[in-house]
Amino acid sequence: MNAKLLPNDDDPVLTAASVLRRAESARVYEVAHHTALEAATLLSARLGSTVLLKREDQQPVFSFKLRGAYNRMAQLHANERARGVIAASAGNHAQGVALAASRLGIRATIVMPVTAPQVKVDAVRRFGGAFTEVVLAGDSYSDAQAEAMRLCAAMNATFVHPFDDLDVIAGQATIGLEILAQYPESLHAVFVPIGGGGLAAGIASVIKARRPDVRIIGVQASDADSMARALDAGTRISLNDVGLFADGTAVKQVGALTFSLCQHYVDEVLRVDTDAICAAIRDIYQDTRSIPEPSGALAVAGLKQYVAGHGPADGALVAVVSGANMNFDRLRFVAERAEVGEQREAVFAVTIPEQRGSFHRFCNALGQHSITEFNYRIGDAHAAHIFVGVQTAQRGEREALAAAFRANDFRVLDLTDDELAKLHLRHMIGGRSPLARDERLYRFDFPERPGALARFLDRMHPDWNISLFHYRNHGADYGRILVGIQAPASEHELLRYFLSSLGYPYIDESDNPAYRLLLCA
Structure with missing residues (x-):
């Protein structure tokens, strides 16, 4: 699959090559850091393939979201910075925006649903310090986003989108550049969790621009599969409801930009169920002694499903462990279901x-x-x-x-x-x-x-x-x-x-x- 213009030829920025250029100049490393690409030795032995874990759970906010949020906010002009930013999130994006606001000295108002776990609300306030105000509104992310857009218009502030923004996509794309630099050897596929699609769009674009032979495989929870359905239908669709176990990727409708990029540069999207996610959480723990959140384990669940259907791969398989903001009270459920999932x-x-x-x-x-x-x-x-x-x-x-x-x-x-x-x-x-x-x-x-x-x-x-x-x-x-x-x-x-x-x-x-x-x- 070669980098090419998308159907809208009037917008030449939406190519793998253009996303690559943006990623190469992204300012993520002013706050984020290169994360390890670790060998999962136990999982590799079980699957008969070289399995590598891209440890985005090791970022300061315990997820990859910091990359895109910071890169977007770092591009703001002086007058935009003075007006501040608005964001809506139930967790990881909020923490990324909060830390970016603190580092860049930009005031941020972050709207979170009242159902957001207290541990995540507290983390947003801790990362943002005096530069961040948390507003609790509505019972869902959609409610929070609606309130954020209202505040955005009232305050004339800049909305920092969690995924459908080219600077956000380019920030997440730096993960793909790191993978290519860390593993120049034979690489069969990279597995990426998909919610709104920013992470998959960014990684897929830069890897296809550099090494088009590498397969990019998205992974979604079977009850929150908005990207898979959109790609099947050839157009974006909106789900009536989404499952909340993998809350970090529970998105009813993917972005317009992310859909276009994924449509051209993601090879396929796999769906995995809750039991498979729980089993993947345990697999990651056994190899790393760290506990990812459900969305953070999606890629490993998809990787295992792929090997089960295709057999051992002829090159390395990389799974992006996207986050570790696990709610402690979920651990009992995860342990209960992991045995069945495996x-x-x-x-x-x-x-x-x-x-x-x-x-x-x-x-x-x-x-x-x-x-x-x-x-x-x-x-x-x-x-x-x-x-x-x-x-x-x-x-x-x-x-x-x-x-x-x-x-x-x-x-x-x-x-x-x-x-x-x-x-x-x-x-x-x-x-x-x-x-x-x-x-x-x-x-x-x-x-x-x-x-x-x-x-x-x-x-x-x-x-x-x-x-x-x-x-x-x-x-x-x-x-x-x-x-x-x-x-x-x-x-x-x-x-x-x-x-x-x-x-x-x-x-x-x-x-x-x-x-x-x-x-x-």
């Missing part, structure tokens, strides 16, 4: 007979697989319905596990790709049961090691019925399970003796007020 966990609903010995047969059917989750509540006199997560080592094991369950005459439903089950139903199994008479509730701790839960289940074969069982592996040193056991009051002394003989520390929770309110029959 297909290291299969999730099933299995129906077994409600009779003595069924749990034991179920554990035997698992073979050497470790249980990652086990949820059960008595609800039927004849059939027990179990929600179970099982650790898998490679693709295809789901089918083998399902076949093993069926070979034992257990009905099985594969829930690994069921969003409702993974997000909600796994937490809702239980409740009151009229069959749970004479139930006692116990919490156990036991050393967490492969097969530990199976061994625990294997020993739980007294004369009393198990009416409730909950376990979830959270990667801790000790596993924690909750067990309901039905035993008449006359046998409680025997039950306590049995529990003591198991050798696991336990707590009797039968009088816990929450249990008695929500679960007790």
Whole structure:
């Protein structure tokens, strides 16, 4: 793909060569710095390809956005600087504008939605100092942008667009120049996350101008794929709604400039789902010990999908890790979904007979697989319905596990790709049961090691019925399970003796007020 004029020949600045010239003279290094191009050794070994990570999460504001924001503001004339700038953002662009304002001595008003995480609002104020005012308006980025445009007109200020501006695009394009300088060897493809398209447009333009043989592959979240849809349709479109997990790239409509550049210089755009993004976050952590935000991991998720479909590449694969402004409260969700995203966990609903010995047969059917989750509540006199997560080592094991369950005459439903089950139903199994008479509730701790839960289940074969069982592996040193056991009051002394003989520390929770309110029959 050669650098060429876009369809609007009256605007010759929209070429790869012209973006390259702007990028070569960009002033980003007055505030940003060259970031590392690191080898992802673990991921490379798994994929059979040389995988390199462009670490834009190492910038002072923990994302690439500083490059474009600063370059745009550095180009302002003296009278424009005196009037100040306005920006709208939910996070990373706001931090870039704030730091640029502080360094350049320009007053900035940054409009953020009231739903913006407090950690990001605080960061904007910290980076901008006395030069930045934060205005909270509206529930979404669109609301914030509308307020920013109103203020822009009222104050006669300059609007610093997060992506659809040539100076912003040129600032982001310097990442492409760094990649080419850092890796002059055989380069197969560069994977770039896409929101509004500024990063992809800039990187694609300069790399195609210098090395047109290198593929540029954009990556979007499947529920925020405005660029992919626009390229498919041949024109910009506006999405009614976008998913917010990858909030840094949740853009309903891409820019006019960015669309034109991507249309000519981006080779393809891949869509990845939430589970794949979570798995990519973990991949980056394992190789770098850093935690990117969801949008920051998009490129790695797309790279993995590309290799899965095309096989090992004949040259290096570069993924741009675009940011690390992760909300801490998302980490639990990410850890939960990464196993499924990497297909290291299969999730099933299995129906077994409600009779003595069924749990034991179920554990035997698992073979050497470790249980990652086990949820059960008595609800039927004849059939027990179990929600179970099982650790898998490679693709295809789901089918083998399902076949093993069926070979034992257990009905099985594969829930690994069921969003409702993974997000909600796994937490809702239980409740009151009229069959749970004479139930006692116990919490156990036991050393967490492969097969530990199976061994625990294997020993739980007294004369009393198990009416409730909950376990979830959270990667801790000790596993924690909750067990309901039905035993008449006359046998409680025997039950306590049995529990003591198991050798696991336990707590009797039968009088816990929450249990008695929500679960007790």
